[in-house]
Amino acid sequence: MDFEELYQQVIIDHSKRPRNCRPMADASGQAEGYNPLCGDRITCFIKCEDDVVVDMSFQGSGCAISTAAASLLSEAVKGKRRAEVQQLLRTFHALVTGTPGTSAEIESLGKLAAFRGVAEFPTRVKCATLALHTMQAALEGRPEEITTE
Amino acid sequence: MTPRKPPAVPGRKVRPGTEEPRPDAFDVERVRAEFPVLGRTVYGKPLVYLDSAATAQKPRAVIDALARFYLEDNANIHRGVHYLSERATTAYEGCRDQVRAFLGARETCEIVFTHGTTESINLVASAWGRQNLGPGDEVLITGLEHHSNIVPWQLVCEATGATLKVVPITDAGEVRLKDFEQGLTARTRLVAVSHMSNALGTINPVREMTALAHARGVPILVDGAQAVAHLPVDVAALGCDFYAFSAHKIYGPTGIGVLYGRRDRLEAMSPYQGGGDMIESVTFARTTYAPLPGKFEAGTPNISGAIGLGEALRFVARIGLEAIARHEAELLEYATREVAAIDGVRLVGTAPHKAGILSFVLAGVHPHDIGTILDLEGVAIRVGHHCAQPIMDRFGLAATARASFAVYNTREDVDALVRAIHKVKEVFK
Ligand SMILES: Cc1ncc(COP(=O)(O)O)c(C=O)c1O
Numbered sequence: 001m002d003f004e005e006l007y008q009q010v011i012i013d014h015s016k017r018p019r020n021c022r023p024m025a026d027a028s029g030q031a032e033g034y035n036p037l038c039g040d041r042i043t044c045f046i047k048c049e050d051d052v053v054v055d056m057s058f059q060g061s062g063c064a065i066s067t068a069a070a071s072l073l074s075e076a077v078k079g080k081r082r083a084e085v086q087q088l089l090r091t092f093h094a095l096v097t098g099t100p101g102t103s104a105e106i107e108s109l110g111k112l113a114a115f116r117g118v119a120e121f122p123t124r125v126k127c128a129t130l131a132l133h134t135m136q137a138a139l140e141g142r143p144e145e146i147t148t149e
Numbered sequence: 150m151t152p153r154k155p156p157a158v159p160g161r162k163v164r165p166g167t168e169e170p171r172p173d174a175f176d177v178e179r180v181r182a183e184f185p186v187l188g189r190t191v192y193g194k195p196l197v198y199l200d201s202a203a204t205a206q207k208p209r210a211v212i213d214a215l216a217r218f219y220l221e222d223n224a225n226i227h228r229g230v231h232y233l234s235e236r237a238t239t240a241y242e243g244c245r246d247q248v249r250a251f252l253g254a255r256e257t258c259e260i261v262f263t264h265g266t267t268e269s270i271n272l273v274a275s276a277w278g279r280q281n282l283g284p285g286d287e288v289l290i291t292g293l294e295h296h297s298n299i300v301p302w303q304l305v306c307e308a309t310g311a312t313l314k315v316v317p318i319t320d321a322g323e324v325r326l327k328d329f330e331q332g333l334t335a336r337t338r339l340v341a342v343s344h345m346s347n348a349l350g351t352i353n354p355v356r357e358m359t360a361l362a363h364a365r366g367v368p369i370l371v372d373g374a375q376a377v378a379h380l381p382v383d384v385a386a387l388g389c390d391f392y393a394f395s396a397h398k399i400y401g402p403t404g405i406g407v408l409y410g411r412r413d414r415l416e417a418m419s420p421y422q423g424g425g426d427m428i429e430s431v432t433f434a435r436t437t438y439a440p441l442p443g444k445f446e447a448g449t450p451n452i453s454g455a456i457g458l459g460e461a462l463r464f465v466a467r468i469g470l471e472a473i474a475r476h477e478a479e480l481l482e483y484a485t486r487e488v489a490a491i492d493g494v495r496l497v498g499t500a501p502h503k504a505g506i507l508s509f510v511l512a513g514v515h516p517h518d519i520g521t522i523l524d525l526e527g528v529a530i531r532v533g534h535h536c537a538q539p540i541m542d543r544f545g546l547a548a549t550a551r552a553s554f555a556v557y558n559t560r561e562d563v564d565a566l567v568r569a570i571h572k573v574k575e576v577f578k
Contacts, residue, residue: 003525007518007576016513016577038517038533039547061547063515064577124521 006117006124007064010072015064020057020074032145033060033134035126040066044134051081056135063127065118070131072112077135085139088112089132095119096128175472181557183208183464194527197565202347202375202506202553203531204397207461211401214460218453225449227426241452244459245442251462252392252409253383258441259415262450265406266374267297269393270341272408272445273370274301276418277339277391284310286338289367291329292318292543293346293353296536298372302341311338318543322349322498330361337362340369344376348537348551349498350481350506352380359388368414374398378555379477379504381470390414396454400556401461405454408445415441422447473556477505480554484563488552491570497549508535508549511570514577516548522576523550526569 024030024045033042042060046053056074061067073092077085091105092112098119100106106113118128126148133146181187184206189196198206218240224233226241242257249257263269282288288302292315299313306313316324316332324342333340340362345352355371362369370391373382378399384392392409396402410418420427420438424447429437438444465473484507489496493512511519520532531551534541541547552566 003522003572003576006521006525012577039538039541063517065518067515121521124517127517 006121008114008117010111010114011064011068014068014071018058018067018071020055020071021059021067022057023059024055024057027055027057027138029138029141031134031137031142033130033137033147034145035062035066035130035148037126037148038063040127040130042066042070042131042134044070044131044138046135046138048082048139051083053077053080053082053085053139056138058131058134062130063124065115065124065127066130069112069115069128072114073131073135076110076112082139086136089136093129093132096125175468175476177476177557177559180468181559183210184557185209185212187557191527191529192525197526197528197562199552199554199558199562199566200529200531201378201555201558202398202551204403205378205400205555206557207400207402207457208464210464211457211460215402215453215457218456223453226452227443237452240459241450241455244455247459247462248407248409251382251466252407253385254409255385256412259409259412261408261410261415261442261445262455263393263406263408263445264404264451265395265397266372266393267301267395267406269391269406269408270298270370270372271301272421273341273391273393273410274305276421276445277368277414278302278305278311279309280417280419282306282309282311282338285336286311287314287334287336288312289314289316289332289337289340291316291324291342291353292539293322293324293349293351294341294343294537294539295347295372295374296538297374298341298343299539315539318351318540321500322346322351322540323500323502324351324353326354326357326361329358333361333365333367335365337365337367340367341372342369343372343374344382345373345379345504346498346537346540347375347506348535348540348549349500349508350503350553351498351500352376352502352504354502355389356387363388375505378465378473379470380474384409396458396461399458399461400464402454402457405451405458407458412441415445418445420444420447424448426450468556474504476556477554477558480558480560480563481505481507483560484552484554484566487563487567488570491567491574493574494570497544497546505555506551506553508551510546510549511573514573516550518577519550519570519573522573523566523569526565526572528566528569530566 027045028048029046040062045057047055058070096118137146224237226238245260246257248260316329359369368390371389373394377394390411395406427447497508516532533548
């Protein structure tokens with residue numbers, strides 16, 4: 001295992017220059033996430049119009065894996081229908097927990113496929129899933145704090 | 150093991166053939182050869198183990214002693230008349246006396262075997278705390294404590310109405326004696342302090358703290374989980390009332406630890422747990438308790454663990470804690486200089502009096518990413534809050550990276566650490 005497999009260029013890039021890293025005043029939903037293992041915190045904001053996620057953003061501090069996951073996920077979900085977003089989040093979860101599914105499914109993840117190396121690092125899986133779980137909660141309108149434990 | 154490059158500083162011994170070491174001199178390569186796990190590789194790279202503050206590796210003598218007990222002597226203690234039971238009892242009680250000598254305690258009955266530091270502290274919090282604490286009373290700890298020297302006191306404070314007070318720490322990560330003295334009030338009933346911080350390496354002036362506490366008639370518990378592997382401890386000279394440590398941080402097995410308690414303190418305390426072995430006689434009307442230390446050792450103890458601890462203490466005595474401390478101090482000084490010189494590194498915990506631990510952060514890189522990349526280079530460190538979240542909060546951090554040193558570490562290990570940190574910087578450049 002080499003660190004280039006885990007820290008793909010796109011992950012490094014998004015960890016250093018996270019996209020959609022901002023609060024959202026007119027969010028239609030938001031949720032807090034916490035990883036007690038490392039103390040990382042994240043707040044996810046979501047804005048839906050009808051059935052479509054028109055905007056998603058986040059704030060917080062975390063490691064490269066968790067920051068890049070939040071950044072890339074926020075990009076990936078924009079413009080998608082809720083059901084499509086749920087499907088995307090499920091596919092991403094399967095990828096980082098080591099059950100990646102078909103190549104078509106992996107392809108559907110686009111840039112998020114860069115996280116495939118994470119599954120090899122059990123201690124880092126929760127870094128990759130923190131934003132995912134928090135986004136799910138925001139999407140489903142569950143405001144209570146999500147923890148990775 | 151993979152050949153290592155010679156030490157960077159000229160004039161230092163160690164390479165066989167380059168210089169003849171004195172027979173009694175500390176020889177780190179000879180020490181390393183006693184630790185089988187240090188010969189292995191991870192991800193195809195030689196293991197560089199810099200996480201001994203979490204748990205130390207075990208010398209072959211300890212591993213063999215555990216195996217030998219189960220292969221040749223296994224039996225329960227204190228209950229059999231048969232040969233093996235007597236052997237096991239003798240070995241177990243012999244280890245207790247070794248611990249007494251190691252800590253400089255006066256009496257063997259002052260040594261209680263527990264599961265580890267955590268249980269030792271909980272024992273005092275329960276057995277002493279519930280008897281002696283009440284509303285308005287204060288327990289004084291410092292801002293340097295491990296969660297296991299915080300939470301048991303919170304629990305007993307909650308149960309008794311007492312208050313937990315915390316002596317603040319400085320930017321260097323030290324407790325100033327005048328702040329400590331200020332924390333002692335007319336209502337302080339107990340002081341609980343770490344001898345050495347696991348997150349920062351700071352060594353607390355526990356002798357002075359003990360004197361200050363005793364001057365006000367306040368007993369003191371010292372958490373020695375980190376200290377025992379790095380500095381000679383003498384509880385009689387310290388004068389402390391309780392001293393706790395874990396075997397696994399001093400080259401012994403997990404699951405066994407020690408509570409030293411001054412005889413009069415232990416005698417005045419009620420039992421911690423009830424069960425077999427801790428009684429003198431039991432009827433449904435009334436039970437009388439065994440004399441010390443049995444009163445505090447309910448149930449079948451970790452017999453092989455005690456034997457492993459005894460073997461670990463023999464290992465430490467053979468090398469000598471003075472020699473270990475000297476070796477580690479040199480390493481820490483070298484590591485501090487080398488790591489601090491890396492652009493973007495900030496050391497956390499810079500007390501002048503510290504040992505064995507280098508905590509740091511790197512600008513723009515989360516400690517977890519440092520930990521993973523170092524791991525892939527074969528360098529094992531700890532990242533996170535180190536079970537000391539209040540210390541992290543004090544420095545406004547969620548986590549740090551922590552390299553910790555033991556008797557078997559070398560300058561080459563430090564060089565590998567430095568190279569790996571440069572790798573991290575390359576990845577995140
Ligand atoms: C200072 C300190 N106190 C207490 C403990 C708890 O020790 P154990 O987990 O062995 O009970 C540790 C271990 O990390 C420690 O470093």
